[in-house]
Amino acid sequence: MVNGSNPRPGIFAIRDVRSLISETTEEGHGLRKAVSATHLTAMGVGAIIGTGIFVVIGEGASVAGPAVILSFVLAAVACTFSALSYAELASSIPVSGSAYTYTYATLGEIVAWIIGWDLILEYGVSVAAIAVGWGGNLNAFLDAAFGVALPDAISKSPEDGGVLNLPAVFIVLAITLLLVRGVTESARVNLVMVGVKLTVLLFFIVVALFNFGTGNFHPFAPSGVDGVTSAAAIIFFAYIGFDAVSTGSEEARNPAKDLPLAIIGSLAICTVFYVLTAVGAIGIATPEQLAGSDAPLAAALDQGAGMSWAASILALGAVVAITSVVLVILYGQTRIFFAMCRDGLLPEKLATVNQRYGTPARLTIGLGVLIAILAALVPLSEIVKLVNIGTLFAFVLVNIGVIILRRTRPDMPRPYRVPWSPVLPILGVLFAVYLMSDLPLSTWIRFVVWLIIGLAIYFLYGYRHSRLRRAPAPGGEPR
């Protein structure tokens, strides 16, 4: 869709898909196209499997009882609709801005800015939060395996009684350097970590099968359908991450085929692992035992199979799992930011690609340092819900984007198409809105405040510096 002959595009101006794509190969702005289908899929699994399955499963079990298994299925179904929409848009608009870029091509600049700003919160803040959790898990592992732990002063935020969280700072900076070094190197390290975390979950599943009993399955759903859906809203967090694959779009070797495969494939792999893990957990432990522990899977092996030593294996699994979540989400954060800078909504100079490494090095270091500072000082908590609301908001817009683009650009090449559109994208929107409505008012307020700050920045900076407005040609697009 073009903007008619309006000489100065308004805040709802839409970017043309073709120029969005052609800018990805621009001098100085071109990322290296080096990532294979396997690496992309591993990026998805890397971003998905983290605290959700290792920790949040306990909370789910306390809400839904054994029926938490159904909550895992339900949350997966809810994600599937959105994953299909991500797959369609990523394959047809392979630009690293992900939901931000798709929105720019469908709903216009200001909505794109809002979602980009939302993703900055969602990715950036969650990296900080996840890194903080990493420190906690590292301590748990050191304690379980060697009986030692880091002193509080250097492993906790001021609010939690420490001085600064050194492990969190360390992991963020280490990952930052890896990301600067190169996308292939990062993807390789990620693949290894994904192998480790899948092995640890497999270990859990196999041990659980050998010790399996059906006693804990009754009563199956003590809190009824309500319990299952409320737990699904919490479990949803465990599935977030397949969307991060789309931020690797520009670096994919074969975006048309590999992106849909990796987005849908990573969600499918994780769904299978999650459901089996949940079935296994209930097979060896009661929901109360799961709910009552910070490390529910380890508790299940300890109490259900008498393997207290297994705690260190699961703790190691959690540390590695969280490391790869940090890696992929920080990666995604830099790529979305990169796309926003390239479009001029943030300082364009930041979107330069380092010639030697082929990565946006300057921007990566800047973001890494900021997030490390945040991670040194903030406590965890609340952030899970903010992440959920931000992600769900992006899902809503991506599903809507599919429907709009089918109308405005029916002829656009679409290597992958969501089946039964618009029915499935509409279901995606409904599921996301439903899950959002389940979140507390305080989360909504924080979210809205963040968006208002973002709007102020847009009108002070982005509106004026946007590429779209700098040299508007007839039709609303420069050149």
Ligand SMILES: NC(=[NH2+])NCCC[C@H](N)C(=O)O
């Ligand atoms: N985009 C994000 N903020 N992702 C956070 C990923 C969380 C991940 N699914 C986990 O269970 O730990």
